[in-house]
Every structure is written in structure tokens, then in C-alpha cells.
Amino acid sequence: MKPKKIYVICTGNICRTPMAKALLEREIMRLGLQGTIEVDSAGVYAVEGAPASRGSQVAMRERGLDISDHRGKQLETRHVQEADMLLVMEERQRQIIFNNWPHALSKTYLLSEMVGEYDDVADPYGLDQAAYDEIAALLESYV
Secondary structure (H helix, E strand, C coil): CCCEEEEEEECCCCCHHHHHHHHHHHHHHHCCCECCEEEEEEECCCCCCCECCHHHHHHHHCCCCCCCCCECCECCHHHHHHCCEEEECCHHHHHHHHHHCHHHHHHEEEHHHHHCCCCCCCCCCCCCHHHHHHHHHHHHHHC
8 A cells, every 4th residue: 555645845855854753753653554645855945956955954863863864855846746834834835835736725735734723823033042942842743
């Protein structure tokens, strides 16, 4: 049976989504669901080929996760088509997906909606380590 595919989507694909992807993969392993769910990430305005931000790497390292091999990538039609679910960090990203791939709206959700909330996950880009740690803790609570 083909694994379900989840894409986590943000703007640049160097801060929030590398963290969310790593946290989701850890949870999939913890639940023994490896092989049934695959997680990937992309950005609606990605910093193509860029590593995860330093703040994101530090926040994940503090949680025992290594995202140093992450490289940013642009969300493309093929990603949208192969995804069973698109999890966005902000409503603005859902709008961008809708504008480009209206058929994908039915499988596009805010990450916070998975826990019954309706909140954007703020972008820590350019902020201090405390902001990255706060966002990492929020992502961890959602996952």
C-alpha cells in the first residue's frame, strides 16, 4: 500500500517547515507508523537550496533532532498533486495554494487546525533564538 504523503508548507522553507517536518517524522516513528506516512516540506516563496536557518537547527538540536541536511525547495504542481494533505503555517499560504491550485483547497489545512485551533504559526525569520525556541515549542505542541 502506498504511504500517505503530507507536505508542510511555509513561505521560505527554511525556518518553520524544516522544524515541523522533523517533529512530524519523530512522531510517526514514535507511533510506529513509518512506511505508512511520508512527510516533506516546501515553501510558497522558497529560498531554493538554502539550509534550515541557524535558529531552527539549534531549536531542533535541543530536541535531539538534526535538520542540518535540509535544503529549501519551492512548492510545485507535482508536490500538490502527490500530497494527500498540505499543512500550512499561515492562512496566507492557504490562499496562495488556492490561487494556484484551487482543486487542492479540500486537502489544505492550517497546522493548528489539526488540534482544533485556528491560528497562524508566526515566522521567526530574522528574530533571536528565543523566538525560534517559542515557535519550535508551538510546533511540537501541534504535532
